Amino acid sequence: MAFYVLILKEREDENGVTYRFGPNEDHLGSLWLDKLSGEVQEIQKTPADNAQTFFQGAAVKVRQHWKKGLFPEKTCWAS
Template sequence: MAFYVLILKYQEDQSGVTYLFGPDEDYLGMLWLDKSSGDIKELQETPTQNSQAFFQRASVKVWQYWKQGEFPEKTCWAS
């Protein structure tokens, strides 16, 4: 089964980055990444079935970028 998660930066400040994520721009959830610790919190579920699957995949992707010290404007997770 193919799986795609669109990930868009929503806002960024000194403490963290907020990303929108979901299957497309019409169905987006929201997560927050703590810049100092790498902790990620889901702020809003994706309004679709399998919302946890979207959150888990988006979290892995933004955490991988965080490890490299990067906070991209737009990325995706695809399999």
């Protein structure tokens, strides 16, 4: 079964980045990425089945970008 997570940047400052994530733009949760440590925290669960899977996929993808020093406006994770 294929799994897709849309990831959209909501805001960014010198300390971190907030992203919205979920299966589509109508069902988004949010997470925060610490720019210094790379730690990812879930702020709001995705209002969809498998909410934890959506968060895990989004967290993996934003950390991959963080390791490269990137904070894209839009990205995705798929399996």
